Amino acid sequence: MSSSSKCEIPLTVNGEKYSVIARQADTLLFVLRNHLGLTGAKPGCLNGDCGACTVLMDKTPIKSCMILAIEAIGKSVTTIEGLRDAPIQRAFVEHFAFQCGYCTPGFIMNAHALVESTPNASEPIIEKWLESNVCRCTSYFEIEQAVKSVLAEKQASKD
Amino acid sequence: MIGKSVIRKEAWDKVTGRAKYTHDKLQQGMLHAHLVTSPYAHALIHEIHFEKALSVPGVRAVVTGKGLPLTGEDLRDRPPIAFDKVRYHGEVVAIVVADTPIQAEKGANLVQIVYEPLPTVGSPRAALQADAPLIHENLGSYEKNDHTYPEPNTNIAHRTKIRKGNMEKGWSESEVVIETSVAFSPSDHLAMETRCATAEIFPDGRIEITASTQSPFMIKKLISTYFGEDVGKVVVHTPLVGGGYGGKAPVQLELLAYLASKAVRGRKVSVWNTREQDMITSPVHIGMEATVKLGCTKDGMIKAAEILFLFDGGAYSDKAIDVTRAAAVDCTGPYRIENVWCDSLCIYTNHPYASPFRSFGHCEQAFAIERAMDILAEKLGMDKLELRLKNAILPGHTTPTRVLLNRSNVGNLPACIKRLRELIQWDQWQRIELNARTVRAKGVSCSWKTSTIDTEASSGAIVTFNPDGSVNLMSGVVEIGTGSKTVLAQILAGKLKMDIDDIHVKMDIDTQSTPEHWKTVASRGTFMGGRAVLNAAEDAIRQLKAIAACVLRSPIEDLEVGYGKVFVRDDPAIFIPIKDIAYGYKYPNGNAIGGQIIGRGNYTLRHLTPLDKETGAGKPGPEWTVCAHAVEIEFDKRDCTYQILKAVSVVDVGEVLNWKAAIGQIIGAMSMGLSFASRETFLFDRYERVLNPQIRTYQPIRFGEHPEYIADFIKTPQIDAPYGARGAGEHGLIGIPAALANALSIAAGVPLNKLPLFPEQIWRAQKGK
Known part of the structure; x- marks a missing residue:
């Protein structure tokens, strides 16, 4: 079977079940955008370099341009459209952590996974996580402030 | 309202993935284009074979450059699709249009082109050599506008001359003279959204274009100019734009989308750059080589400046001509220099062609001047900030193009320098050795900028009212990320004394229904768009008062508008809510007067003139924003690596309209400057x-590599501007590359005059390699 032959791909995205007819060679990013209309994940480089297409697969951030849709079968995919009032979204708004907004969905998904999985993240860990995404408008300082504010809230609610 | 950190209007769309950009708007039946680009930087095209491409299932057309008109904003030197010759690596040679992007790419891979490579030109200085290959043999026959001066039979697309004062006198008064040269190659804007456009042509001749652009109104105009289409039939839509930084000011893919649609009988076609294409096929950040000679008295008063800017405009001149002109306009930096000679050349090379880059020729110009200022200070044995302060431009002085400055049209540079000095604790230390390996150093610079847009460029705004008294705001300023639309809403809310939440901003541009704003460039959105909004608000206020005067039986002059009401000024208890007259007024017996309130306003900068061909004299812009910058670094002497610890910019913005947005503009621009320079x-x-x-492989700054940022403001109002606010979108960037190079030169003990400042570059400078 060639990579261009189409098949039925069952996907779970944002808690909803979908069945998509797509090529086996189609990336998850392409299927999310072109089949499901979920255009929050952005095609910034299609090479895994910029992070604008970041989504969560079973709570782990992945670059959806670097993975095939068929690899997401049986996993739970969360895109920016699936976040509902996540603290990181408000923090990005309040800290002016974006301008043009194009890298924002990827940054937010990555940062969301960080604060959820590692609420006590140290500075080097924050850096390690977020260096995978590129932003050209902000100075990154605003994004750092947004992420740290959510971590601080998490800390405070724990204490 | 003014100064408040109002959350941008489209904020929640952007954090929920609901914000739509051009390429997010997929449509059933839309065709997709793939660009075939040149693997050579300079070559003749002998043959193009696309029969195989056409045989790929789903491929609907292949478009080549045969018979197309030349394009270019100042000088028409660029075929939209190369035909007889390619002049840069990545240049478009054909467009393959197919049902899906994958089919289009398959088709593109099967287009066969027979090239004959030609010798290439790799730098501005090489382009000026007598035996350099000519990149445009027909330079003398190209159409051009009145203020562009190509030099036929050379690689010079344009030369701007500044001649001010008397150079002989200047040099005779100079006791200390330095000369220095700087250089950097072209680079990229790297907006996260790659450039893209769609086009569809309807049976009645209407051309609908959607584009990620800073210049929707220019697209409309240029498609009309280049292809003879009725300008009224071209409609351009621009949704949110994913970063511009000047890179989306030129018009390129829109022309290709139009041509591709034409080739498939008007069907909608999408042209979208891959990252690789976006970096080299579409216009780039200009490169430059420059030489600066400064002369001053023993006590540091600068008497003469001779400046040669050789800009690497790449293969086509397009917007590069304007960029090189802008660098000449402010060539001396923010210093009082009576005797100035400057030639700024836009030079053809076989590099990707240049477009504006945030600061429009100014971070380039400032890099040359501010390196020279440091070298001059060192030769004088003078404090580097002291030398800058001593020569700081002030009201009463004239600019290189002989504009007389006053307390409104130029900011307060001495105040910026003073504040910078405190913020970086300049007087405490400037270079310290932490240990045998590690040294810390501070570098400083100053900068200034005016705009250099077309003298007749205008901006328009419309405000309409809703039945609940809330207002819709339509402006031609594109939301490219700077938050301008929100700032315009703040200006409107301030004028109408309304709650910002009751102002609904139309985010998308539709050139048929949105009033024109020339281009969203040059940090002019707030000034021009703001004045237009204020005029539109005045117009609406007049209409509201006229209706209220009837209803309240009061002279118009006695009425005020604000807080959702029109009220009598000496007795506010007598009022009518705006909602009751927003659609006119209905009397109890059913009679009605007036109708929906529609305020309109426009604004054109006044008294601007083009530059004189021989002397450069002229008034390019309404005001100069001035800034002082500093960068602090820690340098490792053993391997020439370094860390950027702190970056500071003090900007005289006149007034801050939205505090956090303004800080974001300044430090975002500083980050871009550090990334470019390093x-x-x-x-x-x-x-x-x-x-x-x-x-x-290009490697911009990433999260975690960012230093501490400090932005601070001086407020010297520009009295023509809304609330006195000067341009600020670009200014945080201008002096930053120079400040970084100055800091590293001090740390490494060797002049560093080439960008970017890779450790290897520093090592080479130290070893003289």
């Missing part, structure tokens, strides 16, 4: 092919 460049091979058109 690591961004295209790497060319000996055939002038770009080796690193990918983010993983």
